[in-house]
Every structure is written in C-alpha cells, then in structure tokens.
Amino acid sequence: MPDEFDLIAQLRQRAETRAPVEIGIGDDAAVLHHPHPTREVVTTDMLMDGVDFRWGEAPPELIGRKCLAVNLSDLAAMGARPTAAFVSVALPRTFPGQQIERMFQGLFDLAEEFEVVIAGGDTNSWDGPLVVSITAMGDVTEHGAVLRSGARPGDSIYVTGACGGSLQGRHLTFTPRVREALWLQHQFPLHAMIDISDGFAADLHHILDESGVGAIISGEIVPVHADIPSDWSAEQRLTAALSDGEDFELLFTTPVSDLPNSCLNAHPQTPITKVGVVTAEPGCWLRSESSGLAPLPKLGWKHALG
C-alpha cells in the first residue's frame, strides 16, 4: 500500500474546493462557510469488506463508488442537496497501492458527478479488512427536510425505479436518487421519504412506525426489477422485490395521487410508480387479486452478502 502521506497528497490534489468548503484536505480540520443561514443534513455510513462488498470480487472503483453512493442516497432521502464528504479508511497493509488508488478513483468520480467536495477524512492501515466510513453533508432546500415521520392518512405511496435482485451487482453500480429527490421535492409536497436499503417492506415499516399510520400496498403494481430471474413464479419475484434490499430507490408519500410516471429531470428518466395508500389504522397490508388482503411483514435484508 502507498505511504499515508503520499496518499493524502494525491487525494488533496484530486479534491476540489467549492462552497461551502473554504479549507478542505491538508490542514488539521476543514473550514466550511455558509453565506446564508441554512439547515444542513449530516449522515454517516460505514462499509466493511465482507459485509457491504467483497474486495477482490468487484473492481475497486465500484467499491469506492458504493461507499459514497450510499451516503448520497441517505441525503437524497432527506431531500438534501449534497455538498461535502469526509472519508475515513482503514486500509489493509497487504493491499497494493494501485488498487487503493482505483478505489479512490471511483469515489472521486462519483463525487464530481454530484458536485460533492471531498473535504477531509483520515487514512490508517492495519491488519484487518478494509473499512470505509464516510460522513456526508447536504443543504436542506427551501422546502425543508423530508422525514420518515410525515406520512398522513390518505397519502399515496410511490417508489422510484424497480426493486429486488440488487445483489446481482446493482448494489455496487446504482445511481443515488439525488436529482430525483430534489426534483420531486421542488414540484410536489412530499410528506415522508426513505431510501430503500433494508428492503421495500422493512423500509416502508420504518415510515409507518415513525408516522403512526398504516398502509395498503398493491402487490401486482410493485415494480419488480429485471435483475430478478424471469423464470421465478410471480410470487417469488414479488417477495424478492419486497425484501431483497440495497435497491437505493426512494420510497415516499405525498397527498398528490396522480404524480407523473417518471422523474423528468433524470437521464434516462427514472420511473415513478404509485404502489399504495397510507391508512389511519396502523398495520401494513399487501393486496393481491389472488389472495385479497394479507399482512405485509417487515421482511428485510439483514446486512449480509448472500
């Protein structure tokens, strides 16, 4: 692996400085400046080799990319515009320097795509596996932060994209729904939002629990991703879509019952599907033509690669 100071010098060269970051990598700490009073969202996600990715089974660029992408997805779920990120890594001593550089390459490429300044962090080496912890910040727009707790009876429930089968590879390559979140929030009143990391059903339950409401989901309408094998039964495919996790799509509620069926600001346009309604009575139900109403339990992915 490269000398720590060489690595920091390389990262410093690569990092841009843009508002709100006044002083980024290279001093004892970063300096941020907000010209106007603003609310900020801060999120942290720590990813570990063997849990969130497997080093050696995926290109290092994609591993670095994912470590930042999951953080941007959380900012998107809050309706925030990403600004800066702080990257801390525990690097295995045995890793070749070139592969570590490739990991940072993937991370910086995504940062540039979303105009996120890598403003600092920490690099350490040890005899354990790779650990990457990123803290990301974003500005709340004039519409405010979108919380999990805002769902109201009568709201429609929507999801972006399609769900399931992410561990086939999409969990490393997904595009965080930042543009979609900002566009939606600008156009429509969003009551509650979450990004799907644990799984559609588990994350829906997070919204329902926090909001003190229930929901009815239309099983036939839930968008099933093409990554789920087409020769599975319809029921198996739906179960995978509802439980697989790591989709990093947005699940949200709004009083608007006729949203457009795609986000018009993304290229290619990201589908939006109305999958259900929020009810006053607590409880989560799946409606299907074949079996009527059945409880939709908190199925979910338990943070372990298959």
Ligand SMILES: [Mg+2]
């Ligand atoms: Mg989240």
